[in-house]
Amino acid sequence: MTTDLMPNRYRPGETALPEREAALIARRDAVLGASYRLQYRTPVHVVRGEGMWLYDPDGRAYLDFYNNVPSLGHCHPEITAAMADQAARISANTRYLEPRLVDYAERLVATFPKAMDRVVFTCTGSESNDLALRIARHVSGHEGVIVSSYAYHGTSAAVAEVSPNLGDAVRLSPSVRMIDLPGPAGVPAGEAQAHFTAQVTAAIHDLDRRGIGVAALLFDSIFSSDGVWIDPPGFIAGGVDAVRTAGGLVIADEVQPGFGRTGAHMWGFERHGIVPDLATLGKPMGNGFPIGAVVGRRDPMESFGQTARYSNTFAGNTVGIAAADAVLTVLQRDDIPGQATRIGARLRDGIGALANRHEMLRAVRQAGLFIGVDIGTSDSPAQQRRRMALDVVNGMRDEGVLISTTGANEDTLKIRPPLVCQPDHVDRFIETLDRVLGRVSNER
């Protein structure tokens, strides 16, 4: 793991900034807690957003190939109108009987496999994962959680301590076990499932020997913080079975892959042909409005809910429900997952074609509109690969295109445009990437 946990960030003193930005950053630093970071060597100053674009105060446009929260595009007029209309009518909480909550819950659950027919709303993906862990521990009577080596599942104390991606300064739980993924370990596709199953089985065995037991396998089906490891579809199936056999629950963290991001399927776990016990939702659910959910099988949801109290003041409020309902309408009406499949393929092919000219494009992994591109030849040292990836990301930013990095070594480009991305946006992205790769390559 890199010692710098967010390499793509602004470091005071390293970059000369215009007076206006320097002054705003000074004010920001004087009032915000020290945990805040600004992205890019030169931070992006934004005051307006529309569709695929962000704008700075001078009207300079940035093509957004990074933000997966405004999945239908920045300031989508139907979503903002739905929100504004509802806010003027009522924002009820779930202790009152209110019909929109029920309507949306039914629509949402209908997008899941039949066995997953219950929902509890939250406000954030972190709250969703936190609640899912509470349910899994309550139902299984165990404490152990199995995650991938560089997993990130959120910010609350309980999920931060099962998020190795947060680095040494955030203490890990004694009950978490990390498993190596077949992809980054260099395991061939044909052996990927056996490798994953063996890792999970060993983790269960260790948890059992220590009397901790396995409460849950918690995973993001595209393993985005590990560097976007997507294939082969189904490689997680044996591990899923092993956890169930040991009495644990299977939790699909759909905060990033969910709502059509991976194309074709609405939910990331569908690509792997499995049905989890619980799925956790967040980011794009309200196109920016803070709303999340846990959707799951009836048994664990009932077993938890009938004894333990869970009441989340803001969760399920009518304004958030109205935003989420409008998002689901647009997603289904405009076949956004289908679009993500088509545009994602164009983007993958475009990047693939660049690989012929730029040897530093080592590998491309893609599902729908989530793409990871490894930077640096395989014989270049880790630090150099990371440096080159950062040079590419910041070169793109300076040319007005926003992406970032991911992976254990942060040398994988993380590309995930809003799902309303069109062919001309892809073409512009590819042209810019081509130019930036050429420049970074020449500067070496």
Next chain:
Amino acid sequence: MTTDLMPNRYRPGETALPEREAALIARRDAVLGASYRLQYRTPVHVVRGEGMWLYDPDGRAYLDFYNNVPSLGHCHPEITAAMADQAARISANTRYLEPRLVDYAERLVATFPKAMDRVVFTCTGSESNDLALRIARHVSGHEGVIVSSYAYHGTSAAVAEVSPNLGDAVRLSPSVRMIDLPGPAGVPAGEAQAHFTAQVTAAIHDLDRRGIGVAALLFDSIFSSDGVWIDPPGFIAGGVDAVRTAGGLVIADEVQPGFGRTGAHMWGFERHGIVPDLATLGKPMGNGFPIGAVVGRRDPMESFGQTARYSNTFAGNTVGIAAADAVLTVLQRDDIPGQATRIGARLRDGIGALANRHEMLRAVRQAGLFIGVDIGTSDSPAQQRRRMALDVVNGMRDEGVLISTTGANEDTLKIRPPLVCQPDHVDRFIETLDRVLGRVSNER
């Protein structure tokens, strides 16, 4: 503690409901997780809100003397307009440089004592308390948390396990210590501070002996879930000092008392003449938009933030900031805390006057527009007092006025209208309470 953790709720089969509501509840139960509860013996069906009022589908009006989230009234036009305007412009996250975030952070921090000059945003009060505990444990190197006997601090795993109010089904942390408050223990006002200090000191001693150490004293300054214990001002001061001496942090949970609720002061801790290390905000901050914050002294905030990563996707998004900014503008411009002081006194006096005619009004405790009224004479059994309190709350609901219960025995009326409550609302509330008390008294 009562075995029924939410006595004021709908129980299927106990109340005959109209067809429309019965059908909606059946659909709701078939899709929502079992942790959901509907308030009142006959749930309130709402489809519209405005100021102090909620409306059902037939236009029947309910006077809201309970909801402390829409503190400026339901669907306040200035707040909803600010939200809608901002949503159409941009909703940036905090990794971009965006000026409204900085402007609001400065305004918010300016309402705190000078020493508390840093803020981190969250989405909910639970996330605020969860983060505050992470900071306190990181900075102190200790694990122990001291709370009141019936404290409730939120829904995440880490705060639920320090919330004894959640009852036996939610496991308490081995590192939490509960202290008895002087009020419910019947300690005279003159001895309240000594009693509180002794309780905190004993808890620290026990935590130290077990090698756990004290990380934090976490308290809601009006102790609302314990039954609203407000006086005498300053009774917590000795306990606050003791925790600091032992190396722990002092966390004021301002989710309920904050933003002028207790009248005169903006923050509940000010009534007690102390300055905490961290204050946690939530509920009324955005008048319904999910936004919260931790405001604190520079040292602990820096010590945590410089090493540990904390990044909350939705927190500090520009739409939430716009809502919160508009709330602060209205609060300050219209002197809402001053209004809460004046209207709160009228409400207290009105209830006090009823005590002359209704012996079941045992005690009234009030700060601003947060009022607790103990029901039942002191010689009536606990179960009878609880039953009477529930009869009053549900009698009020049937007459179109919304309140609920609180306290260890749930026999305290919890009254906390939106802060925009006017004298005629108070008069109507008092008339209704008078009538309902008479009826409940006759039915005994």
